[in-house]
Amino acid sequence: MSTTYDIAIGSEGPALEVRDLSVFYGETKAVDSVSLSVPERGVVALIGPSGCGKTTLLRCFNRMNDLIKAARVDGAVEFGGVDLYDASVDPVEVRRRIGMVFQKPNPFPKSIYDNVAFGPRINGFQGDLDALVEESLRQAALWDEVSDRLGDSAYALSGGQQQRLCIARTLAVKPQIVLMDEPASALDPIATQRIEELIYELKKQYTIVIVTHNMQQAARISDYTAFLYMGKLIEYGPTDAIFTNPREERTEAYVTGRFG
Amino acid sequence: MAPDLTYKRSRNVPEQVIGGVLFLCAAASTLVTLGVVAVLLRETIAFFGEVTVVEFVTGTRWEPMFQEKHFGVLPLLAGSVQVAACAAVIALPVGLLTAIFLSEYAGPRVQGILKPLLEILAGIPTVVYGYFALTFVTPLLRTVFPSTDVFNAASASVVVGIMIIPTVASLSEDALRAVPQALREGAYGLGATKLEVSTRVVVPAALSGIIASFILAISRAIGETMAVVIAAGNLPNLTLNPLESIQTMTAYIVQASLGDTPQGTIVYRTLFAVGMTLFLITLAMNILSQWVLARFREEYQ
Numbered sequence: 001m002s003t004t005y006d007i008a009i010g011s012e013g014p015a016l017e018v019r020d021l022s023v024f025y026g027e028t029k030a031v032d033s034v035s036l037s038v039p040e041r042g043v044v045a046l047i048g049p050s051g052c053g054k055t056t057l058l059r060c061f062n063r064m065n066d067l068i069k070a071a072r073v074d075g076a077v078e079f080g081g082v083d084l085y086d087a088s089v090d091p092v093e094v095r096r097r098i099g100m101v102f103q104k105p106n107p108f109p110k111s112i113y114d115n116v117a118f119g120p121r122i123n124g125f126q127g128d129l130d131a132l133v134e135e136s137l138r139q140a141a142l143w144d145e146v147s148d149r150l151g152d153s154a155y156a157l158s159g160g161q162q163q164r165l166c167i168a169r170t171l172a173v174k175p176q177i178v179l180m181d182e183p184a185s186a187l188d189p190i191a192t193q194r195i196e197e198l199i200y201e202l203k204k205q206y207t208i209v210i211v212t213h214n215m216q217q218a219a220r221i222s223d224y225t226a227f228l229y230m231g232k233l234i235e236y237g238p239t240d241a242i243f244t245n246p247r248e249e250r251t252e253a254y255v256t257g258r259f260g
Numbered sequence: 261m262a263p264d265l266t267y268k269r270s271r272n273v274p275e276q277v278i279g280g281v282l283f284l285c286a287a288a289s290t291l292v293t294l295g296v297v298a299v300l301l302r303e304t305i306a307f308f309g310e311v312t313v314v315e316f317v318t319g320t321r322w323e324p325m326f327q328e329k330h331f332g333v334l335p336l337l338a339g340s341v342q343v344a345a346c347a348a349v350i351a352l353p354v355g356l357l358t359a360i361f362l363s364e365y366a367g368p369r370v371q372g373i374l375k376p377l378l379e380i381l382a383g384i385p386t387v388v389y390g391y392f393a394l395t396f397v398t399p400l401l402r403t404v405f406p407s408t409d410v411f412n413a414a415s416a417s418v419v420v421g422i423m424i425i426p427t428v429a430s431l432s433e434d435a436l437r438a439v440p441q442a443l444r445e446g447a448y449g450l451g452a453t454k455l456e457v458s459t460r461v462v463v464p465a466a467l468s469g470i471i472a473s474f475i476l477a478i479s480r481a482i483g484e485t486m487a488v489v490i491a492a493g494n495l496p497n498l499t500l501n502p503l504e505s506i507q508t509m510t511a512y513i514v515q516a517s518l519g520d521t522p523q524g525t526i527v528y529r530t531l532f533a534v535g536m537t538l539f540l541i542t543l544a545m546n547i548l549s550q551w552v553l554a555r556f557r558e559e560y561q
Contacts, residue, residue, distance in 0.1 A: 096451030
């Protein structure tokens with residue numbers, strides 16, 4: 001079964017066009033024939049119960065599943081008209097343009113400055129690195145808290161600050177799309193709120209795809225929501241519609257908290 | 261009726277016996293160590309009753325068995341340091357690169373072949389390495405540098421270097437593997453290549469363990485005996501030329517122990533003075549490696 005949900009796409013066209021995507025881990029099918037469009041400059045939330053394949057799907061969008069030996073991907077993910085899974089595509093180039101923020105903050109054991117400068121440095125950035133680091137930290141709403149101690153270890157920061165540092169690190173590479181895998185699940189409510197506010201700011205400039213366990217969070221921050229269940233895309237549409245007027249019974253059952 | 265909460269003899273006696281046996285086992289190795297150090301100390305102190313510390317540490321001639329005796333340890337120390345340094349030049353880069361390959365690049369099948377091979381390398385008796393140096397490495401050196409002595413430091417250094425590669429490789433690999441996958445993924449997510457992930461994230465994050473493996477390997481090279489006795493010659497010779505014969509501290513101890521050295525003589529006591537020097541060097545290296553590990557260890561989250 002493969003259903004494509006049409007959503008209103010702006011004049012810029014979709015940021016990502018997923019066509020009939022399946023992912024296998026050995027014999028297990030983790031994602032089953034998913035097709036969807038991710039619009040430019042907006043937030044798409046992937047929701048669903050544990051093990052429904054939402055993280056696996058997210059990791060397909062920047063070829064992160066390549067790092068898992070047993071994973072095999074079928075189908076296509078088009079980015080600017082190019083299939084990311086075409087044999088000629090270098091996953092390193094993909095990840096420079098489609099960044100990722102992970103579930104647990106994973107700063108490098110380096111200084112705050114070097115964490116943010118890491119991406120630009122490996123990508124051969126020529127220009128004012130100090131200015132880029134400052135700009136990225138400001139975008140991630142962390143600058144005011146760290147501007148006087150950029151040389152300190154990133155591990156000296158709190159969990160919420162570390163996660164914003166990881167967001168700054170991702171933004172410093174100037175990606176077009178930012179993928180976020182439950183970025184607030186390891187954080188306390190106040191740190192979570194700051195991340196949500198940050199996402200709200202970032203969507204003006206970036207396309208964001210976020211996996212979340214937290215349905216209130218999806219409702220608060222996303223423009224479109226995709227509900228996955230057992231590897232299948234059950235329903236995809238504007239967030240309002242998914243939460244107030246779902247077409248599928250399983251979607252309604254999940255968003256009203258009857259399972260999951 | 262009150263519950264019976266008293267000690268039960270049938271369970272308590274074995275408990276105490278076991279505790280005592282375990283304590284004795286733990287005490288035995290400690291006591292042996294203390295005993296060895298005590299003997300070393302006693303003879304070393306006796307040695308320094310006859311030879312000044314200044315002569316021992318600064319003298320450039322080591323001739324304890326000649327008519328006119330000289331007790332300068334520098335030629336032996338220089339021999340040991342030279343062999344260890346040349347061995348390190350070979351083993352540290354090769355060992356570290358092997359570790360990076362095993363941890364970051366090799367698939368399970370290649371690992372399955374390479375790791376047992378490294379263990380075999382570690383299991384070859386050092387006397388075999390010695391003959392390998394003498395019968396294979398030295399002739400090779402002599403075709404390249406015809407002036408090479410039959411017994412020379414370079415040939416011993418090469419085999420000691422090969423000998424300590426497994427130490428560097430396996431300890432460094434453990435350190436690299438301990439770096440959380442999340443750090444690698446973070447770097448890949450920023451568009452890093454495998455080489456960039458390995459050299460800019462994984463190796464720096466594992467640096468304390470890598471340096472500790474280096475120090476332990478060098479310490480092993482300094483303590484290595486059999487290969488240098490066979491291949492390096494037994495000539496206390498203060499030189500920087502690796503193609504000449506030299507003698508290391510360990511090789512001198514072998515030579516002096518095999519000869520007729522009556523107990524209580526000054527030659528007998530040199531054994532302990534040199535042994536003490538060796539002991540202090542390796543002890544210092546081990547403490548240094550512990551300190552590096554503790555001081556620079558990254559607490560991953």
